Amino acid sequence: xxxxxxxxxxxxxxxxxxxxxxxxxxxxxxxxxxxxxxxxxxxxxxxxxxxxxxxxxxxxxxxxxxxxxxxxxxxxxxxxxxxxxxxxxxxxxxxxxxxxxxxxxxxxxxxxxxxxxxxxxxxxxxxxxxxxxxxxxxxxxxxxxxxxxxxxxxxxxxxxxxxxxxxxxxxxxxxxxxxxxxxxxxxxxxxxxxxxxxxxxxxxxxxxxxxxxxxxxxxxxxxxxxxxxxxxxxxxxxxxxxxxxxxxxxxxxxxxxxxxxxxxxxxxxxxxxxxxxxxxxxxxxxxxxxxxxxxxxxxxxxxxxxxxxxxxxxxxxxxxxxxxxxxxxxxxxxxxxxxxxxxxxxxxxxxxxxxxxxxxxxxxxxxxxxxxxxxxxxxxxxxxxxxxxxxxxxxxxxxxxxxxxxxxxxxxxxxxxxxxxxxxxxxxxxxxxxxxxxxxxxxxxxxxxxxxxxxx
Numbered sequence: 001x002x003x004x005x006x007x008x009x010x011x012x013x014x015x016x017x018x019x020x021x022x023x024x025x026x027x028x029x030x031x032x033x034x035x036x037x038x039x040x041x042x043x044x045x046x047x048x049x050x051x052x053x054x055x056x057x058x059x060x061x062x063x064x065x066x067x068x069x070x071x072x073x074x075x076x077x078x079x080x081x082x083x084x085x086x087x088x089x090x091x092x093x094x095x096x097x098x099x100x101x102x103x104x105x106x107x108x109x110x111x112x113x114x115x116x117x118x119x120x121x122x123x124x125x126x127x128x129x130x131x132x133x134x135x136x137x138x139x140x141x142x143x144x145x146x147x148x149x150x151x152x153x154x155x156x157x158x159x160x161x162x163x164x165x166x167x168x169x170x171x172x173x174x175x176x177x178x179x180x181x182x183x184x185x186x187x188x189x190x191x192x193x194x195x196x197x198x199x200x201x202x203x204x205x206x207x208x209x210x211x212x213x214x215x216x217x218x219x220x221x222x223x224x225x226x227x228x229x230x231x232x233x234x235x236x237x238x239x240x241x242x243x244x245x246x247x248x249x250x251x252x253x254x255x256x257x258x259x260x261x262x263x264x265x266x267x268x269x270x271x272x273x274x275x276x277x278x279x280x281x282x283x284x285x286x287x288x289x290x291x292x293x294x295x296x297x298x299x300x301x302x303x304x305x306x307x308x309x310x311x312x313x314x315x316x317x318x319x320x321x322x323x324x325x326x327x328x329x330x331x332x333x334x335x336x337x338x339x340x341x342x343x344x345x346x347x348x349x350x351x352x353x354x355x356x357x358x359x360x361x362x363x364x365x366x367x368x369x370x371x372x373x374x375x376x377x378x379x380x381x382x383x384x385x386x387x388x389x390x391x392x393x394x395x396x397x398x399x400x401x402x403x404x405x406x407x408x409x410x411x412x413x414x415x416x417x418x419x420x421x422x423x424x425x426x427x428x429x430x431x432x433x434x435x436x437x438x439x440x441x442x443x444x445x446x447x448x449x450x451x452x453x454x455x456x
Contacts, residue, residue: 008060012044015060018067022075025120026082032229036082036222049172051081053090053215072123076113079121080171083109086223087247089145090177091216097153098178103162104148106169107136111143112243129168142246146452223248258451259336261429262410310348310406314390316413317381318355325433326379329412334374338367348403354390355381361393363402385417391424398425419443 019042027034040056050057056078066073084090089105111133113121133143140147157165227248313333315326330351337347349364351373359380364370390411397403408427423445430442431449442448 011064012060015044015058015063018063018074019058019078022078025075026079029118029120032226033082035225036086039218039222040082040085047173049077049081050176051084051090051172052176053085053219056081070123072121076121076123077171079113080109083112085219086226087145088216088219091212092177094178100149100152102174103165103169104145104152106171107148107165108143108145108247110169112247115243125168132165132168143243144247258332261449262333262336310403312350312352312394312406312409314352314354314409314411316355316385316411316417317353317359317379318383318385326412327377330377331374334370337370350397352390352393353380355383356386358389358393385413387411387417388420391420395424
């Protein structure tokens with residue numbers, strides 16, 4: 001028995017040394033990974049590779065076998081799990097399709113490792129992934145987990161392809177991402193929530209705890225530092241850091257609440273509503289008691305609140321804009337406006353379709369007209385893109401008195417067009433759907449809003 005115990009101890013110590021060697025080799029090649037690597041605490045267990053954003057579990061037998069068969073495989077697996085955490089892959093909604101999300105995350109991190117082509121990670125499976133990576137790159141411009149997940153979900157790949165992808169890309173077990181109290185979030189998209197994580201012992205012998213959101217924020221900050229350091233790193237490695245840069249850029253992109261954004265275009269107006277802030281019920285009820293039906297103060301009937309009233313929705317109907325996304329965008333805007341808290345009974349909204357010239361302009365003055373427009377909406381144009389005609393048209397409406405207090409203009413577009421030379425006298429927002437990180441910058445006087453397809 002003692003002999004077996006000694007053998008186990010030697011195996012565990014040797015596996016620990018192998019993992020330390022792999023870690024050191026990674027840091028020699030990628031020094032900007034030092035904080036990320038040190039944030040994962042290696043710990044042996046009876047299973048295979050796993051991480052939840054706090055610890056990196058590994059089996060001694062698995063590590064030693066991999067090192068014997070292919071030394072680069074250990075470093076590759078180590079980097080694989082670190083990248084999962086850097087890209088916030090463990091912080092995902094419990095409602096997500098786990099199999100598809102697992103596959104998407106594995107492809108995303110392996111694409112980064114493949115592009116970096118470090119000598120210490122060039123394992124045997126490096127070559128076996130090439131064909132699949134070319135397939136995904138042909139269909140998805142940037143290989144982030146979110147984009148791959150949507151592609152796999154839309155394509156509904158057959159089971160044999162799924163098995164082939166798993167064999168080429170799967171490295172670690174992701175089950176801890178989804179366990180109660182684990183890294184899984186409560187939102188509909190990747191991005192953490194409740195639960196607790198057990199941390200190292202503190203100086204007093206007790207245990208420190210970190211919440212999901214705190215852990216996710218920690219990795220987001222690590223990713224931000226990596227992105228900054230990568231600017232200098234990338235200059236020396238050409239395009240080999242391309243996938244890494246794309247994933248970090250996607251991670252740092254802020255997700256927007258379009259409903260809240262639309263409310264920024266509110267204007268002041270009067271609605272028939274008791275103003276509770278100015279009405280004193282003490283004097284009112286006192287009068288009713290003293291004089292029966294004679295209150296001392298009449299309730300205020302009007303309250304000034306912010307509501308959506310006057311603005312313009314411009315739709316880019318050039319050939320490069322998806323008609324389905326345009327309709328979804330207008331429908332989303334319509335749904336937000338339709339709520340009683342955000343819509344006047346009478347409005348002054350102009351919906352303009354434009355490619356290189358104005359194709360259609362429709363004025364909406366009430367909810368019934370909006371209902372009719374949505375039901376009969378037909379896109380027109382599909383030529384080139386020029387933003388200037390819309391602004392000239394709106395300027396004309398202002399001059400002839402069609403607008404009394406235009407708050408703003410929302411322009412839904414792919415961004416490839418000619419901007420006006422000067423800023424208009426109203427707020428302007430250009431809304432893009434998934435800009436692929438290369439849409440042109442908007443002028444300094446305009447707001448740029450980027451939404452994912454699932455955000456509309």
